[in-house]
């Protein structure tokens with residue numbers, strides 16, 4: 687195994703993430719060469735449809751997973767938050783190698799933070815999760831869908847099409863654009879999407895050699911955290927298609943999961959701690975609590 691083909695989207699962010707993983711693999715296995723193979727996904731082809739997070743599962747990942755299943759690439763790097771909770775046949779997430787800062791950020795034309803935007807300002811986001819949390823702080827804002835990759839969104843704000851937009855800080859940082867953030871939201875005001883900031887590296891379940899290689903760059907702490915967040919998301923999706931947010935952090939051997947859902951835009955929050963090894967159970971338990979509260983009306 688002297689060279690491997692790594693499937694990735696062609697956006698600047700996806701390429702930056704793919705290079706990061708390729709670099710780690712080459713460092714972990716001297717003599718190995720990792721070649722990037724760019725694959726266009728449905729989300730790259732159709733820039734017109736307003737896209738709600740979670741509304742189109744696999745929008746950014748399915749085409750790459752199919753290339754992996756067909757053997758056209760040996761591994762694939764995804765933003766974990768774009769990866770549907772439903773797992774495709776014959777593929778495994780063989781590494782969750784690292785997590786960038788998971789928080790959301792505001793970019794604004796005049797550089798103001800959220801609370802200083804003028805009344806009725808137009809804020810771009812297609813995410814019902816972000817919209818519900820924005821509205822809780824600033825009910826007067828006009829929230830409008832925004833499409834395109836990170837650079838396109840920043841341009842639309844700069845050009846005056848929007849007064850501001852909410853984007854993942856991870857995306858800004860990986861593109862060297864962190865200075866564009868007018869504000870970085872605390873978890874109590876803008877809880878991130880499950881898996882935000884984390885990367886997932888997939889390969890074929892039967893490809894033992896690649897699995898063993900990928901195990902070398904796995905980060906068990908990050909994996910446990912995103913396992914709790916995604917178990918929460920899967921349980922919410924099973925129950926209802928509410929906007930959902932979740933973030934897990936480690937305190938020694940304890941994992942603390944923060945989560946919210948927003949049925950009809952009304953936010954219901956909770957948190958729960960437990961032994962880190964019970965990550966998936968923690969996610970399911972917190973989802974059951976929130977779904978039950980939603981059914982009771984809050």
Ligand SMILES: NCc1[nH]cc(CCC(=O)O)c1CC(=O)O
Nearest residue numbers: 765768853854856857882883884
């Ligand atoms: N929804 C698209 C998407 N998928 C991953 C990221 C950023 C990187 C990450 O969150 O890991 C983004 C852009 C954004 O939300 O601003």
